[in-house]
Amino acid sequence: MKSNQTREWIISCATNLFMTKGYDAISIHEILKAANCSVSLFYYYFSSKDELFNECLHSFLKNYEETINTLLKNIDFDSPKILFDIFINITIKNKDKLENHIHWTFLNSLRTYYLTLTTEACKRILVEGAKKNMYNITTEEASALSYMLGNGICSAILYQTKEEFSSQYNTYIKYMTGILENIKRTINDCINWRKCFWKN
Secondary structure, eight states, X not given: OOHHXXXXXXXXXXXXXXXXXXXXXXOHHHHHHHHTOOHHHHHHHOSSHHHHHHHHHHHHTHHHHHHHHHHHHSOOOSOHHHHHHHHHHHHHHHGGGGSSSOOHHHHHHHHHHHHHHHHHHHHHHHHHHHHTTSSSOOHHHXXXXXXXXXXXXXXXXXXXXXXXXXXXXXXXXXXXXHHHHTHHHHHHHHHHHHHHHHHO
């Protein structure tokens, strides 16, 4: 088996174990047994179980990440709403991978990783839009707002069933469009809310 194939095989075997039994219940010994590889071979590719676990998360969402990156390479768009619309549709299509028959420790880690990817995508969309003067905000403000959008919209996608989210799809698009159309006010509201929060 070629070097890269061996590495991918270990990741595949470990992913199946983590998905069914969870992180804590799986030892390196069990991974070695499932992959039929030696200890030295394991540590040739991975420094620890943690590193392997992170590689499993990345591998599990690889197609989603590649799709988003391809989308963001073509960042010239007439309206940010169009790009967010496509982005949410991609997310819905990948949602099935985050449901059903996955151990909660692996599922929670997947969701955290998923939120990181989606929030970063929102940031790239908004920052690029700010650079093109699509809204009257600085790139710093666009970066800050992306975390609200990324976590707000994507948390709804992740923690609702596919049917629940799909039924409220138009509401989310309307909400997101309203934020983008009143983006300066949205940022000021966030700043004022944070001031009140820390004051209290």
